[in-house]
Amino acid sequence: MSDPLMVEVRGLAREYRHGDFPVAALNGVDLAVRRSEIVGVVGPSGSGKSTLLNMIGGIDRPSRGSIVVDGIELGRLDERRLAEYRLKKVGFIFQFYNLIPTLSALENVELPLSLAGMDKRKRIERARSLLERVGLEARLDHTPDQLSGGEQQRVSVARALSNDPAVILGDEPTGDLDSKSAEALMELIVSLRDEQKTTFVLVTHDPIVVARCDRSLSLRDGRVVREIPKGEGSRFADSQRATMDGLY
Ligand SMILES: Nc1ncnc2c1ncn2[C@@H]1O[C@H](COP(=O)(O)OP(=O)(O)O)[C@@H](O)[C@H]1O
Ligand SMILES: [Mg+2]
Structure with a gap:
């Protein structure tokens, strides 16, 4: 049997107003991720x-339009439940990591667990084991400014995993990394998927990322204009970074 659908997006549209003019940021997007x-x-x-x-x-x-994640229809959630959804059902990875600069790696990973109500001893144990999993057992007490970009992004992966989310969302997760760190991050992401069936949706400009995705969607003017199968994406692995023109 195939894996269950984790993300189902149907007919999704979003307009923003720029002064008097409506701008369609999304204009009828469908997406299903298992x-x-x-x-x-x-x-x-x-x-x-x-x-x-x-x-x-x-x-x-x-x-x-509608969005269903792990069986939860987001449109039905009030603000309080939507905040709970963000905390427990999704993990985020950002281009510039968004770690809290005054907290150690361990405390950064502990924070979402604390917000979710886990008791102190359990959450230290879990944060430590997540940081071990991403290869940072020797960096638990380091603050973000004492870590390389690649290390900071691995802390943010551990943080994203903390509440065992249905899906991890990355917005340009390798955008601030050199190609070696980008390869290492994707290696980690693929191994997390292989080991614990973690689901990822990764927005990217980086051929290194596209090469490791199972498939990619190409957006233009708020619509999906084509789907890039893995075979095609992986041909970009050896190409220079930032030469994605052929994929748009
Ligand atoms: N909060 C916002 N307010 C107004 N316009 C927005 C907002 N967010 C995005 N847009 C507009 O929606 C379009 C899509 O933006 P975005 O989703 O950020 O694109 P991308 O991430 O692909 O660069 C752009 O025209 C952008 O200016
Ligand atoms: Mg963007």
């Missing part, structure tokens, strides 16, 4: 990638 899939989202700047991710993450609400 458990343990790694799906990329590519497209030129302004094509709606971040908007799509923010809708799935419950950071913003659609103008039209």
Whole structure:
């Protein structure tokens, strides 16, 4: 049997007003992601990638259409339940990591567990084991400024995993990394998927990411204009970074 659907997006539209003018950031997007899939989202700047991710993450609400994540219809959630959804059902990885600069790696990973109500001893234990899993057992007490970009992004992966989310959403997760760290991050993401069936949706401009995705969607002007199968994406692995033109 195939894996269950973790993310189902139907007819998704989002308009923003720029002064008097409505701008369609998304204009009828459908997307279905199964458990343990790694799906990329590519497209030129302004094509709606971040908007799509923010809708799935419950950071913003659609103008039209529906989003169901792990059986939860987001449109039915009031603000309080939507905040709980963001905490427990999705993990976020951002381009610039968004770690709290005054907290250690361990405390950064502990924070969402604390917000979810886990008691102190359990959450220290869990945060420690997540940081071990991402290869940072020797960096538990380091603050973000004492870590490399690649290490900071691995802390943010551990943080994203903390409440065992249905899906991890990445917005340009390798955008601030050199190619070696980007390869290592994707290696980690693929191994998490292989080991624990974690599901990922990754917005990216990076051929290194596209090469490791199971498939990628290409957005343009708020619509999906094509799907890039893995075979095609992996041909970009050896190409220079930032030469994604052929994929849009
Ligand atoms: N909060 C917002 N307010 C107004 N316009 C927005 C907002 N967020 C995005 N947009 C507009 O929606 C379009 C898509 O933006 P975005 O999703 O950020 O694209 P991408 O991530 O692909 O670069 C752009 O035209 C952008 O200006
Ligand atoms: Mg964006």
